[in-house]
Amino acid sequence: MAELATVCPFCGCGCGLYLHVIDDVVVGVSPSRAHPISQGRLCVKGWHAHEMVDNPQRLTHPLVRRGDELVEASWEEAVEVAANGLRKVADSAGAQAIGVLGSARCTNEANYVLVRFARGTLGTPSIDCSQRIHSVPEVALNAGNSRPGLDTGQIADLDESDLILLVGSDPTEEHPAVAARVYRARQRGARVISVSTRTHPLAALADVHLPVRPGGELKLLGSILHVLLVEQGMAGDADVSGLPELRASVADLPPEETQAATSVPAEAVREAALLYASSKRATVVYSTGLALSLHASAAAQSLENLAALGASGAGPKATVLGLLSRNNLQGCRDMGVAPDLLPGYTALGDDAAVEKLERAWRCELNRETGLASWQMMGKARAMYIMGDDITRTMPGAGVAREALASLDFLVVQDIFMSPAAAMADVVLPAAAFAEQDGTWTNLERRVQRIHRAVSPPGEAREDWRIVAGVSGAMGKPISYEDAQQIFEEIKDLLPVYAGVFYPPLAVNGGIRWPTAQPRDAGGAPAAREKIGVAAPPEDALKESAAGAETSDEYPLLMAADPTLRPWDGEVTVCHTLTAAGEFTVMDQDYPDGMLCLNPEDAKRFEVRGGRPARVVSATGEGQMQVRVTDEVPRGIALVPYNQAARSGPMEVSSQPVSGRPVLAPTPISVGPVQ
Amino acid sequence: MTARMLPKNRIEEFVGRLLEQAEVVAPRRVEVGDVFYGAVASAEEVAWDYGHAVEPLKRFLLPQRETMLRYSTGDKVRVEAELDEQERVFLGIRCCDVTGIGVLDAMFGGDTPDPYYMSRRERSTVIALTCLQAPDETCFCVCCDAGPFLAKGYDQQWTSLPEGMLVEVGSERGEALVRSNDDLFDEASVDQVAARYRLAREAEQTFGDFKSYIAGAMSKLSMNEVDPKVWEQAALRCMECGGCTYLCPTCSCFTVTDRMEDSSGVRERHWDACLYSCYAREASGHNPRPEREDRLRARFFHKISYQWAQRNGRQACVGCGRCVVGCMAWAHMPAITEGIRRGVMT
Amino acid sequence: MNNPYLPKLATIEKVKTETYDTTTFTLRLDDPEERKAFQHRPGQFVELSVFGAGEAPFCIASSGHGRDTFDLSVRKVGHVTGALHEMGEGGQVGIRGPLGNSFPFEEVAGKHILFVGGGIGLFPLRPQIQEVCREADRFAAITVLYGARTPEDLVYREELDRWQQQEGMTCLLTVDTASDGWTGNVGVVGTLLTKIEIDVSNAVAFVCGPPIMIRFVVQDLSNMGFGENAIVTTLERHMRCGIGKCNHCMIGDKWVCKDGPVFTYGQMREMTEFEE
Incomplete structure (x- = not known):
């Protein structure tokens, strides 16, 4: 048996792993301890990476x-x-x-x-x-050369942070190697702030969790900036271009004003902002939960603004990690x-x-x-x-x-x-x-x-x-x-x-990259000159959270959650034994979509876990199987993005700037199937 | 104790002779600096000074994936079993990993021996290498009666002294190996034997703060007295990667699948993990352990309850610390036993 | 070394449709020596290989007395059962077993034997009912209570008729939901308990069915005065190896495949994972 070092083929983390090979067949996988990302760990996908290789369902002939x-x-x-x-x-x-x-x-x-x-x-x-x-938005993909004045983040930054801000990201499902660092950071005393609709495990363990209403992300981040820039008058030493404009853009966004749109209590927003401001070294993590929202670019820019402020001496020194979903x-x-x-x-x-x-x-x-x-x-x-x-x-x-x-x-x-x-x-x-x-x-x-x-x-x-x-x-x-x-x-x-x-x-x-030297101890590429922030486009702020008002007829807001079961249906994951078991279970138990509801809503609308429910929106109707979970706030129905993208009554909308299609939060009613 | 000395300058010769008769599996450094147990071609390849191997020996007795049967379909079905009959010497193995084999023996032996496991096990000789200091900060074998030196469970146990290896013999098989290579072994002196006990005491002092309160947890688990809140909290700290089970020297759950290649079929078994949500799910869709907390409870009951310790001859944790390294989150053995003891997970 | 994972070849002798989704397959081991050695007791199960699809456990649904074939009654629910349902008479399958423990028999001689079955829970009870009936004079009385969701879900229809007519034996049926033409009882199987006379001090109950039905019937029986160890059931769990190695069927410190599948209610209560 020979161990051959390679890289995990699933998410964007890029964990090091070994393939065990006997007679030209891959018979197993081990984690690499010496590898800077995996550090001896693998997630369920990585541990089964060999199964998609020697698989009877592989294509073998043209x-x-x-x-x-x-x-x-x-x-x-x-x-x-x-x-x-x-x-x-x-x-x-x-x-x-x-x-x-x-x-x-x-x-x-x-x-x-x-x-x-x-x-x-x-x-x-x-x-x-x-x-x-x-x-994540293109702004992050070009990170190496488009963020003047900022260090570009790497996963190891989490090890040095005393504050981790997770925005629209459930790394336990999407980026396990990142989650592993967050858990370890927590254990050594780092604080965690979470912003996401769903109370995923790391949100449940966070010091402050802001369960934002789908579509309210941009306004919520605006309120955080409001507390920092207006209420706290946070200012650094260095010159920051665009700062007056940014401050003006959030002047009207005290947490009390945005509470209706974000569903997050003002005091929680303030607590989060102050906790952030009191830290020394922050890592801001975001992924698909933010990237697949309507105003993703503006919201991602808000996070970049936090990092820029930090670089100017206002608030903690921060790096932004936009997590990519594929290897x-x-x-x-x-x-x-x-x-x-x-x-x-x-x-x-x-x-x-x-x-x-x-x-x-x-x-x-x-x-x-x-x-x-x-x-x-x-x-x-x-x-x-x-x-x-x-x-x-x-x-x-x-x-x-x-x-x-x-x-x-x-x-x-x-x-x-x-x-x-x-x-x-x-x-x-x-x-x-x-x-x-x-x-x-x-x-x-x-x-x-x-x-x-x-x-x-x-x-x-x-x-x-x-x-x-x-x-x-x-x-x-x-x-x-x-x-x-x-x-x-x-x-x-x-x-x-x-x-x-x-x-x-x-x-x-x-x-x-970019670097002229081989990376040794994880040294970040050289910082660049000028620091700048950018205010979100006015109409983005205005439009944010609009159009998703519930009513007596459609009392629940249904949103597609891209952090939920993100690997569902992925062609390679479908062919790994254990993951396949999971996905088959998903297909069998939730063939039309997993409609996640808060226990109180499930009771109110008389639907039961594991049973189908009728879902009606202004534009269509369908049937989905219910999962009752207090991970979902009251008044919200979450469906894995992949399932919602393939079927269901959600409408496709497109992001400004990038034009990318996304699923817009949709008011719905839910009831038992007669 | 029967103890011998294998002087330094004869180790190479001894390993050479082993290689003539068997595959020698020993710690060795691979491509990027990690240490794995693996087949070596010479004594030079053995990393005698290694810390901890990334994985235990389990893979050599229970592969992650192995063929159990091959069958042909068609008019007349023919079924054939495949057994691994390779002779192996496991050389320089950490005490925790040697102890782990004992637990696997209990699981796969018993009144219905597993022929795939036993075929390999009966053809293997286990030479333990004692730890003169804690190989890793995550090691806690001292809490588990599984190291840094062993009293039993090995064929031979080697302790590295300046002049060579002090060799303790723990079985007939180990004795036979000495006898057939009589010319290489010297009698150990009283001082050398004394040194071994001194080194064992000193080694125990080098283990870090990583303790696992197994005895306390065992009693609470066995009496069903663990606060359910602990499992709910643990569920937030487990990502169901399966790493703790895959890296564990004693975890041995497997699943069985059939695959077809043209008109012939292969029945394979693969490692499985009791933490996976579909592990206990029945074909009807009924899942007796639908929540992660149910599965965590079942796992730790199997690992360290008195009931299972009785069935296996000892509790199934050997303190190797690999679950601490491999846990994607924070639900490894020391974290859980600490949580059980305090009634709350940190 | 004997390889307990190696299936013995068997041929499907007969295929009988029980209901819209259940079928009884009568199997005969191909090798005469293996046939002779295949001695099984009620409550035991086998691992059945459908070559190319995989292996799954099934309780033996017939008494071994006086026959060299055995029945497996199977509901089509998954991959292996689906593939089995595609097979016809003459098809070759693999068998490992008999596996697991069995229902008490000698120990319950002289008692009033009560069988309570729900849906396909009658499959594992059938061999025990057959054996008890065959030696009916050794028991105080025999009662079979059987319920299914609808009349179309009732299995072993002809045998149920025979049991209903057999002297010294009571056999009552019920359905949760009646359909056209059903004139019998309507209600869950527990309701039949009120319709029988039984001296609980000298009785033992064998209960099989879906988990929810078992839970309620056990409650009813306890209320009637049945002791913990006078209630016997078989447990179902996801199984792979059938011999206590793979651990899939583990409950607490027991393997259902090896320590069971037959347990008394008292034994089940001692299991740490058992939920009442």
Whole structure:
């Protein structure tokens, strides 16, 4: 038995783990104690990571569609069919009619090659990653170079903090490695403030918990800033640009004023703000609970404001950690899997930089802004999907399925027969994380090495080779020796990865960008010059919490909770034994959605735990199974975001600025099924 | 006590001879500095000065995943069992881990022996290596009668002295190993034996503040006197990762699944954890332990109740401290026993 | 070493539909030696392998007396039972067992034997009823009380008819909800207890059914004066290995598979995890 060090393939934390290999089969997993993130721990997903590798349901051969059936084909044939199909759509509808989806599950190298394939070979600007919809706002993803004057956070900051502010984040479900640090920080006396609708375990243990009404997040953060800036007159030594505007924007937001919109008692808000102000070193953590709210960007900016104030000497020194949900969501964006960027955050209008890429890639690139994943739905005529879970991530019942069904041509490259793959014209079997070399970049921008521990099943191949193969069949060969050669090119071409070398396995915990030195003791990248804050747009504050008023007819406010069962339906998690058991249970007990209600509401509306309930909103109705729990405040009904996104009576709305689709809190009535 | 000396300059030779007859599993450093028990090819690979191995030996007796049966379907079903018949010497194993094997023996032996476990166990020789100081700040074997030195449970127990290894023999198998390599062993002197007892006393003093109040917790658990609030509070401090069970030298719950590869089937068993919500769930949907607090209570009852200690010959915690390291939250053995004792979780 | 995980091959001799979701499979071990060695007592169970689907525990639903086949009555609820229901006569399955302990028999001779079954809880009681009936003269009286949700949920219809007609035996039926054509009792099975005469000082009750039914019937029986150890039931739990190794069926310090599945109410009360 050999232990091979690699990185956990699930959330954005990037824990180090060992795969146990016997006779080219992965038979188990162990945590790494020496690894700076895992420190000897793994969550339930990590402990079962091996099960998705040697799994009888893996795709093993290329498949091509013959009528209603997908039948086995040789690589040559499948690649030819894929190339011809894409070419045909490009010829008839134009290259921009092809949508390409990269993956936060795949390596940097694969995503980089995919961008080259999309913008160069196909000539379409429409490349994106739908998993991005579930991620924190872009402001955080570009963190390394967009937050002047601030340290950029890393998970280890939690160890040094005497205050942890969790906003819209349940790390026990979403980011266990972060939760582990919070628990340990608590044990050594750090204080915890939680802001979230649901009283998750860390909220229940928090010193102050603010159970905010869905939609009230921005106003609540405004009130916290009001207490700090107006009531406490908090001010630092350094010059802070935008401070007067920020102070003015929160002048009218004393906690008493926002109480109705946030459902949080004024004294609790004040207690939280004062506790925050009295600390010395704070880490502010947020994730999907905030990211999938309507005014996510403005709310995230409010948290950045706290950090900026701290940097100026007002309040605790603080870092902001925006937690990403997928193992390589950060890297996926770093590589330019986005309709409005090129690799390395190269702007589309930066001619010199684009030409540099064109020279390296020996092709012309499409320099337009393409369609985002949600815009591709119904607009693209063909799609090439590499390891993206679009049927799960796209909000709105059946939106993705209908869009995929209406395509003229669909190629899916994945490790399992995902719902999208089942609809494809060509299915290309890919190697799993334990079967290919490359790098992933975690939520702290830690570039870590994964490596081939076993052979892929059947004829499955590394992701980048598959994409390169299709490109070759379209007359534009992409040739690299191996993943390392791709990485060397990334490092040479992309300023943000400059100085990051292809980490050999011995570099435990990888290398954080931007840096010129290998990361040793977790040193943060150099701080930048000017400190600034930004006031939230006026209309965002005004709109916040509006439109979600309950009434006698619809007395409950239903919200989709992205921190609740965030892994439900995820294609890789579905195939790990223990997690699969959990998800099967979820399917069996809550097939139409898990409607979480406070015990008093359940009694009031005469519904029982484990039984179906009728859910009616102004725009629709449906049936869901009830779970009674005092994690949910009175007057609120929470449903896991993934379930609500696939079905149910919630409406899809879109975030200002990013335009990302989100589910808006909806007033409903609930009653027993007759 | 029969004690021998294996002088320093003969250790390599001895390990070499072991390697001729068996797979030698010993502590060794892997890629990024972690120590795992694993097969070594020479004495040089053995990390004699290691602190603690990331995992106990369990994986070598009860793999995380193992094939139990293979069968062919079709006209006539044929079923075949697969047993691991590799001879193994476990060399340089920490006392807590050696004690853990004893608990596994009780679970998998008994009146219905488990052939997969027993096949490996009967072909294994266990050579313990005593701890001259606490290997880790999380170690609490001193609270569990499982180290830093052992009185029984090993085939041989080695203590590192400046001149070599003091070898105590604890079984016929251990004695046979001395006899067949007679030329390598010297008689131990009275001073050397005395040194072993002095070192044992000194080692016990090096254990840190991490204590586990197992006796008190055992009595409360066994009499069903634990305040239910403790379990509710513990439930907020457990993330159901299963790490404490997977890393535990004595936890041995498994589940069984069938998988098909074309027309032949494989029945495998996998580690399972009693903390997982679907662990006790029945096919009908009824779950006798629907809440996390129910599962935590069941787990700790199994680990350290008097009732189970009686069935297994000892309580099932050996104080290795791995649950302290591996717990995603704060529901490991010392935290829970402390909570039970005080009636409240911190 | 004997491998207790190795299933013995058996062939499905007969398939009989009991209700819309339950079926009785009559099995016969393929190997004559194994057939001879397969001696089972009422209350015991087997682990049944449906090759390709997996393994699950089922109580043996027939007395072993005078036959070299045995019945498993199965409700279609999960993966393995679903796959089993796809199989027909002549199909090959795997059997491990008999496993677990059994109902007391000699110990209860001379007593009034009361069976209380709810729904598919009649499956594990059936072999004991058959054996008690066969030696009816050794018991003071035999009473079977059986209830199901609806008339369509009643299992072993023909046998119920026979029991109702058998001399020296009382067999009463009830349903929670009547449907067209049902003229019998309506109400939970506990209500039948008021309709019988029984000397509780010389009686023993065998109770099987869903957890909620067991809870209420045990309460009723206690109120009537049944002692803790005069109430016997079988427990159901999620099981994997069937031999006390995997721990899935553990309750307190007992394995249901090895220390049970038959327990008296008194034994159950001693279990730390038992909820009344």
